[in-house]
Structure formats: structure tokens, C-alpha cells
Amino acid sequence: MDKGQGQGKGNRVIITVLGPDKVGIIAGVAQILTENNINILDISQTILQEFLAMVMIADMEKSKLDLNDLKKQLLVKSKEIGVRIDAQHEDAFRYMHRI
């Protein structure tokens, strides 16, 4: 891997939430992150045609979980709230949008 773009910031993940806006989405996701010692670096959100699009950038440096297990917990939460929640390594976006 290219050290500059890849491993230097290798522990960041992008969590995206897509679905109908409702109470408690951010709280629900943030609770999972907090419980597992994952630091939220940035949150932004927008409403696209009545749907909520929320993006969190989080640092998993000191996380108790690996990305796979985090995804499993988020999946449980997504079914509970009724929205789509994904977590992906930040490089998937960084590589595409930054040279």
C-alpha cells in the first residue's frame, strides 16, 4: 500500500445511514461507537427527497472491535431502526476522490 494515502490514516471508517428520517438514528449509531471506544471525528447530514443521508467519519484506532464486528452490530441496529447503515474503510472514498 501507498503509505501516504493508505496506512497513515488506516483506521478511519465512514459510516453512512440512508433511510426515512426519524428520531434516534444518530443516537443509536453513536451509542454503538461509544460502547466500543470508537471516536467520532465528523458528522454531516442532508435530506435527499425525504430521505436522511447521514455520514460519520470515525476513528477505530482504539476500538474494541474490528471493522467486521462493527458492521455486524450496525446491521442489527439498522434492522431495529429501519434504515440502511453501512461502514466502509475510508480509503474506498479517499482513493476515489483525492489524488
Place this chain on the structure above:
Amino acid sequence: MLTLAEIMETIKMVQEENLDIRTVTMGINLQDCADHDPIATQQKIYRKITSRAKNLVTVGNDLAREYGIPIVNKRIAVTPVSLITGCTPEADYTDFALCLDRAAAAVGVNFIGGFSALVHKGFTTSDEKLIYSIPTALEQTERVCASVNVATTKAGINMDAVYLMGKIIKQTAQATAAQNGLGCAKLVVFCNIPEDNPFMAGAIHGVGEPECTINVGISGPGVIKSVVEKNKRCDLGVLSEIVKKTAFKITRMGELIGRLAADRLGVPFGIVDISLAPTPAVGDSVAEILEAMGLERFGTHGTTAALALLTDALKKGGAMASSYVGGLSGTFIPVSEDACLAKAAVEGALSLDKLEALTGVCSVGLDMIAVPGDTSPETIAAIIADEISIGVINRKSTAVRIIPVPGKKVGDYVEFGGLLGRAPVMSVHHLSSHEFIRRGGRIPAPLCSLGN
């Protein structure tokens, strides 16, 4: 920090526009598996493939999960088999194909390429044995893909090989008649075969390649179609620029996954093949991109120009996005694998002749074409000769993957299933090329200056 718009753009590409990594292909050198004893050769081949590729599928699946991008296929390409089995006394190479099939099944890949021979200037004894084994090999195996290189710009065209392949394709179709000649979908005849192509059925691990390598093929026709649709009124110069920028973005994904896969598997990263590869899924079509550019139907006048624009813009954007571009790196127009192409063929908008012309501006012009089952071996050979000549003269890779479907005639529909899709049986010219093909021999290498 990444912006919300950028993140949403990537998410949309994957979730709505079918962006995916079409294949992560591991190339494995088998030259050190050669042995006088055919059983020992097979054991060495099996051991080498299953040890080198044992984590290929796991790594592919892990990366897909972590990076949120589907990796549709994990595949293997090996040294052309005729190069390693020549010192065995075997007259028929089907057992070696069965060995490749078992190894592919053991590591969980869906295709393994390299049951191949390079005969652009002439046949070795081993090449001949391999080629004559192709019909049985493709009948008896599920995952093995075969390819034969019959021409290069430097050597000219081996017309004896072209004629032989006409016959072999017919025999392969007969051998797999119960599955509509499916064997022919796993058999490609090449000119200027790339040594590092990750796409099936033509993938091999060339003799100039390292011990083991990872090559990646991307797929994003839906992403390109979406930006073309959004820019309905701009002129073609501006459109080219937009396609180029989008090609950059999708190729970056291939570059990232290729590098990570190579890193995790502990082998060198080879290339990204920047070809746009369609699938039969709605919205994953190359033909739809051209129709979004303003053609009523793929195949009408203007199609060659539109495809030239598309392919060139893809190369410009892709070349910037990847440190190593290789393989075929053009645009694929496989008729059965692209629902919109198949539709154009049904409606009569797209003919075999137009597809051949399109070869001039893309990589594989005559790909996954079904023709009537009674098409003669000479006519198939003549179709191959035409396609191959375009590659030889224009110094590029071209290839033919044609299926003379047993018992079917023009207008019938043939189902191949899965990514291979379905296609109408297309008509071929009925006037004879037999005498020309029966002459055989070798068409000399072309003059490469005086370039008109």
C-alpha cells in the same frame, strides 16, 4: 476531510449504478510443474495452484466487506498449458484440464484460464495436442477456459491455426450441444494476446510475467451511463471530458483493491484492466451508454464514433488513475452479456458486420455471438480471420468468441445463464469463403509504416 457529496457519490455508484470490481485474477506460473510423468505433472499443477491461491477467495471477500465494494469474481490464470505439458507422452491433454478444474474448485474460484496455446507462427507438437483436446476438455470441465493465439503483428496470421480453430469451435459446440454449445463461451481465439489479461475467457499468465501476480478488472458501465444521461445537452468534447473524469474515479477503486489484494496475498500487483465490462443486469450495459449519448439504438450510424469517444475517454481517465494499466483495456461489447446489445441484435439494428467494424475502436469486437448451428467451420474461420486481421494491422489485441449453437437458426434465442446471459442467433453471410480458408498457410507480418 471528505465531503458529504463525495461520499454520497461513491455510495450511489455502488448501490444504484452497479459499480463493482468484476474480477480479481491471480496469475500463477506453472512452468516449474513440467515433468515427464503426466501424473506427477498434474500433482505439481494441483499443489501449486491450491497453495498459491488458497487465500484468494477469502481475501477477496474480506476486501469487499471492508471497503464496501462488491468483488464479483475471484479467478485464476495460469501459464499456457501447452508450454508445460509438452514433455509428457500424453496424446490428449483433457486430464490436465480436469486437473485445473479440480484445483479451481478446491480454492473456490469460478473460472481458471490458461488451457491455451500460442501458435501465431506455427504449432509445436504440444500445441497441436492441446488444441485437439479443447472440445473434450471444455465438455468435461466446468471452470476451465481455453484460448488460442493465432496471430501477432510481428508474426502475421497462422491461417492453418485459424482454419483449425473454425473446426475446433464447431466440435466444441457439438460436444456441449446439450447446453447450447456453452463450451464455446469458454473458448477465445486471439490476435496479440495480452499476457496479463484478468478477464475470462482469455486470461493467461504469460511467459514474461512473474511467479505470481494479481490483476484486476473493473466494471462500471452504469456509472458512466448515469453521467452521460445527466449531461444531455453538452457537446461531445465536454462529454468526453466528463466520461474521462468518471473513468478516473472508477479505476481508482480497481487500483485500490488490486494493491490491497496483492499486499494481503503477498504477491506483486500486476495491472488494472480498465475495460468497461457489461453484465446482463439492467443498467449495467455498454450499449445503454451509447444510446444515452443520442443513438436511437446501438448499431445504427454513429455507433463507431460514439464507441471510439467512449473507449478513448476511458483510457485517458483510467491511465491517470492507475499506476499500471494493462490487459485488454478497451471496451467490451459481448452480445449475450449485455441485454441492450442483445436487444439491438434482435431488432436488426446490430449486425455481425457492424460488430466487426467496432473492433477497430474497442478491444474485443466479436464476443459472445451466437450464430446458426449449421454455420460451416470455413465460415467461422473466415469470421475469425477478418477479426484477427484488424488486430494484426492495427497493432492491438482482438479476439473472437463465437458460438455456432447446435440445432438453432437465425432468430432463435439462446440462454447461457448467469453472467454469460442470453443472445439471439445472428445471421452470417451465405456466400462462400471456403476456397480462401482452405488455402491455409501464413499471412506475413504487416508493414508498419505507410500507415493508411
